[in-house]
Amino acid sequence: MSLARAGGALAIACLLCACSASSSAPASPRLIPSGVAFSSRPLPQNLRGITYDDISSHCATTQAQLDTEQSLDQPTIRVVFDPIKASCYGSAVANLDKYGYTMGELVDSSSMKRYTLAQVKSRTKDYLTTLGGGIDLWEIGNEVNGEWLSKVKCPTQQECDAQAHDVMGKVEAMYDAVTAKGYATELTLYYQVPKVVAPGYDMLPWEEKYVPSRMHSGLRYVLVSYYEDGNYGARPSHADWNRIFQTLAHDFPNASVGFGEIGMSHPITQQTLAKAEDIFSYYQTLSFSNVPAYTRAGFWWYSAEDLVPSTKWPAFFSEVQSKL
Numbered sequence: 001m002s003l004a005r006a007g008g009a010l011a012i013a014c015l016l017c018a019c020s021a022s023s024s025a026p027a028s029p030r031l032i033p034s035g036v037a038f039s040s041r042p043l044p045q046n047l048r049g050i051t052y053d054d055i056s057s058h059c060a061t062t063q064a065q066l067d068t069e070q071s072l073d074q075p076t077i078r079v080v081f082d083p084i085k086a087s088c089y090g091s092a093v094a095n096l097d098k099y100g101y102t103m104g105e106l107v108d109s110s111s112m113k114r115y116t117l118a119q120v121k122s123r124t125k126d127y128l129t130t131l132g133g134g135i136d137l138w139e140i141g142n143e144v145n146g147e148w149l150s151k152v153k154c155p156t157q158q159e160c161d162a163q164a165h166d167v168m169g170k171v172e173a174m175y176d177a178v179t180a181k182g183y184a185t186e187l188t189l190y191y192q193v194p195k196v197v198a199p200g201y202d203m204l205p206w207e208e209k210y211v212p213s214r215m216h217s218g219l220r221y222v223l224v225s226y227y228e229d230g231n232y233g234a235r236p237s238h239a240d241w242n243r244i245f246q247t248l249a250h251d252f253p254n255a256s257v258g259f260g261e262i263g264m265s266h267p268i269t270q271q272t273l274a275k276a277e278d279i280f281s282y283y284q285t286l287s288f289s290n291v292p293a294y295t296r297a298g299f300w301w302y303s304a305e306d307l308v309p310s311t312k313w314p315a316f317f318s319e320v321q322s323k324l
Contacts, residue, residue, distance in 0.1 A: 001053075001080075001108055001143070001225070001261060001301050043076070043101060043136060043184065047221070047258060047295040048324045050303035052096075053080040059088040061095045064309040069099045071310055071317075072324055076101040076137065078299045080108055086130035093134045103186060103299075104135040106174050109143035112167065113151045120170040124177045138178045141171035143190035143225050143261075145206040147198055159200020164210045175215055186221035187211070188260035191244070193234045204247050222252045223260025223297055228279060230265070235282065242288050249293040256295040259283055263301035268313055276306065277319045284323040298324065 050072070052065060069077060077096045079089065081104060089104075096102050106124060107115065115123065143149070149167045154160030171187070178185050191203045200206075203224070224244065228235055236244075248257045262283045268276045280300065288294045300306065300320070310317045 001110060041101070041136060043220075044074075045295070047076055047256065047297040048072070049076040049078050049103065049297050049299040050307060050320075050324070051078040051080065051261070051299045051301050052304045052308075053301070054304040055079055055092045056082040056084055056088055059092070061092045062308070065304070066095060066099060068303075068308050068310050069096060072100070072321065074100040075324060076103050076297075076299075078103045078105060078139070079135075080105045081127065083111055083114065086127040089131060090134075093131055097134060097136070101136040102134070103137040103139055104131065105139040105142055107142065107170070109146050109149055109190070112142075112149040112170065115170065117169055117173060121173050121177070124174050128177060128181055128183075132181070133183065135183070137184045137186050137221065138174075139186045139188060139260075140174035140178055141167075141187045143188055144168070144171055145201055145203055145210075146190045147201055154200075157199050159206070164206070168210050168212070172212060172215070175218075179218060184220040185218070186223060186260070187215065187219050188223050188225050189248075191224050191226045191236075193231045193236065196231050196234070204244070204251075207248075208251060216252055217254055219252055219255045221295070221297075222248050222255045222257050223299075224248070224258070225261035226259065226283075227261070227263060227265065238286060241286060242291065245288055245291045245294055249291050256293050257291070258295040258297035259299070260297060261299050261301050267302045267305035268316060273313060273316060276313075276316055280316070280319055281323055296324075 055061065069075060077100055079093065079096070079102055081089065093102055093104075104127065106127060107120065144167055150163045152160065152163040152166045154163055175185055189203050189207055192201070194202075197203075226236075245257050249255075262279065264272060264276060264279065266272070280298075284296055284298055286296075306313060307317055307320060
């Protein structure tokens, strides 16, 4: 996620704590057959998701997080993995998987430039070894065409091949490691409207040029991150999104396509409540009859802040329940 988010201090604090606590599970969990890797479960045809970016603050789920998940009827919870060991997330993933599905984000776009290729490979190995099939879907790249993902800088505004190759080298390493285990993969691209995007970072030309052919054919999901706040409030029309998803479905013929992140630049306040409801409703009610591969997904970024507990913003939670 490119927009500023809170919780970094809590994530670091988790390094100093014993990350083994877990919440008691709510009653009547969805049963998972014993002996079956969770990731072998077929994902829902229509992916419906929210994001929890704060699991590392306790290295466990809270009862309120699980209650929200249950209230949304088996959604996919996108868990943002902070720059810590995978062991912090073990009990949380097990609990979340009882009431829905999980998508694990290996490296957020805001963290990518902190890692060398060797560190990405080591981190991916740790997470695959520790969590393995407990994750139903692995996000192996987040907002990969964003300008801020690499320490490699270009001398002009024009795209620098070295920068893109630095990012994609890490993304490909994650993709190859996850695929080798037989797990499902998802890639998130970053969209900006034409009047905002820097030359060379335009999403569709970028993915066509820099995403390798084995990923074009092998990815299970290709999703789009879009924030109106980061685009001067611009709201692409249905026709705009139809063109975008048609192109992505063509370029990634074996993948489902949809939204990988939607939201606002900050958690909801009383002043932004109506705006949040409007944004969620618009992007979750889009449909494209000529794009059979379309899946809604969504993954509202500040779900942990805006939807937990469900009573925090009742009108917004009701909108999410009815539209997700």
